[in-house]
Amino acid sequence: MKYLALLTGPEDIGQSRLFWIVFVLLVLNFVLGPLWMSEFEASNVSYYLLNLPMALGLCLLWGYCGVLSFGQVAYFGIAGYLYGIIAGNMRGDPWGPLLGEVGGLAACAVVSAIFGYFMFYARVQRWIVPILTLVLALLLETFLGQTAGYQWRVGSVQLGGYNGMTGIPWFQLGDFTFFGYSFYYYVVLLVLVSYLGCRALVNSHHGKVMLAMREDPLRTELLGYDIRARQLAVFVIAGVLAGLSGLLYVQWGNYITPSQLGLVQAALPVIWVAVGGRSKLLAVAISAYALNWITYSLSSAGNQYALVIIGGLLVVVMLFFPDGIVVTLARNMNRQALTRLLRRPGRS
Amino acid sequence: MEEFGLVISVVYQFGTNAAFLLLCALGLIVILGMMNIINLAHGELMMMGAYTASLSYQAGLPFPVCVAVSFLVVGFVGAVFERLVVRRFYGRELSALVVTWGISLLLSQGTLMVFGPFLPSIPIPGGSLDVGAYSLSVYWLILIAVSIAVVVALAWLYNRTTFGLHARATMQDAAMARALGVNTGRIYMLTFSLGAGLAGFSGALLAPTASIMPFMGQQFVAPAFITVVVGGAANVIAGAVGSSVLLSLVRTPVGFYLGAFLGLVALLLAALIIIRLMPNGVSAALLRWSDRRAQSG
DSSP: OHHHHHHHSTTSSOOSHHHHHHHHHHHHHHHHGGGTSOHHHHHHHHHHHHTHHHHHHHHIIIIITOOOOSOHHHHHHHHHHHHHHHHHHTTTOTTHHHHHHHHHHHHHHHHHHHHHHHHHTTTOOTTHHHHHHHHHHHHHHHHHHTOOSTTSEETTEEOOGGGOBOOOOOEEETTEEEOTHHHHHHHHHHHHHHHHHHHHHHHSHHHHHHHHHHHOHHHHHHTTOOHHHHHHHHHHHHHHHHHHHHHHHHHHHSOBOGGGGSHHHHHHHHHHHHHHOTTOHHHHHHHHHHHHHHHHHHHHTTOTTHHHHHHHHHHHHHHHOTTOHHHHHHHHHHHHHHHHHHHSTTOO | OHHHHHHHHHHHHHHHHHHHHHHHHHHHHHHHHHHSOOOTTHHHHHHHHHHHHHHHHHTTOOHHHHHHHHHHHHHHHHHHHHHHTGGGGTTOHHHHHHHHHHHHHHHHHHHHHHHOSOOOOOOOOSOEEEETTEEEEHHHHHHHHHHHHHHHHHHHHHHHSHHHHHHHHHHHOHHHHHHTTOOHHHHHHHHHHHHHHHHHHHHHHHGGGSOOOTTTTHHHHHHHHHHHHHHOSSOHHHHHHHHHHHHHHHHHHHHHHHOHHHHHHHHHHHHHHHHHHOTTHHHHHHHHHHHHHHHHO
């Protein structure tokens, strides 16, 4: 019961019974999807879903904690490349991919902990965190871009320079390999667990402290909370979630290029979160799914306007929907429902 | 004579690194010091400066005039941005970062669509100068001199003019400055325009040393951001000069022995360690030091 209360708590969209019925139907829709989706469509849906953990992590960081990061793609890349190196070197070993997954996530945790230590324990000003994280991503991109050639290899895996790392193995557990429908279910499960985990986190006691830090760091500290350690903890969680997206990405497409860590890709998570509304996890999840679907369709149509559309969307949303489109819609829907209830005759 | 040449060469390397960092970061730090906003479209404004310089150079203007034109054009563009977009975000620094990033994506992709993937480059003016066994580029020597001149001009602007007086008052306490009759909105617009103009100016100056492409701004942003983070916002000139000198002390030897990329990595590591020691940047540390000296002396 206590754990259920964490899920239905007030810090995300949807507390009513109706909401949870719709939510369960939505999950069922994804679970039963393969009944009417071809394997190709299921693979596309896995792609739209696999970016959700990174978006949710950034939402925790920016919307709930008041710390913005522009470099979440750095962890995406670290996890993806490390998975490729470990699983690629242990090709044939049934537990290699799992080890690669653990290694990739651990590397994300370590890098974000070190990087975060220097920033949060120095109590830097707010604008420094996004700038330095962006520099980290750009440097990683530059480094990986110049690793072309045979001398840049780890064991039997070549880093591949701007062409990227190819032939990254599928995920497998023992002798069971995940691709097609089974990969789709694996993604749906991990994304659902990430979302519910984040939702439980923001409704927990730690979540309240996060909100307090966003509203007034000094006052939170005077109430006896170590804000440095707590900001660092959320920063690490967000890094690991971004790493999870990176893992799913390389397991989905079997390749990764340095441009996945570049300036344009770095902008995408920020856009998903800003468009949805950074203060609500579910809003971010919806916008991330929708925007991934749109950009994927646009870019596979070879549309050169994709970047202009994304940049323009970002400017328009920040100017006219500072709370995000989905959050604004949800709020208006609630208000309309309320006024309709109040206006109903016979109820005074 | 051989040692003399080596010393000159090391000093030259150090000078070019410091001048490069200073030119990349000046426009950014001018805006940051005033409004506490990082302009993420900075790299794209530098790109616009380079484009303006290249186009006017092809039109037959002499290079110094091209640089001046870039300063004016990009400064005007900056003023327009400030009026239309940026001024709605004062006091919300994180949102300002995000919206300027949107502008930067629009600018770089828009440039690609209008002008195509590249413009003809500008030949490097000036030849080379031989000192012992080493040869120095005259153009980079000019750039070092220009960056010193820009710093002097900024110091004059901030300390000797009415605009500078009003600007410093606004930085210290905007509400009080407004109460005393300073038009802070105008100061903000002029400062943003000045910062953008400086970005265009630097972009034009660095244009002969780079290839002129829509995404060329990206190579300048990482060093510029690190310089600004280390410099801090307490005092524009102390921050810019202190940080670029400090960082080129790190970058010169690492870049010399281990290559340009590791030089950049060393910059990031140095920045992490410096902010751990001086969270508000070199400028705040310098100010505190000079205050303490003034009190004890």
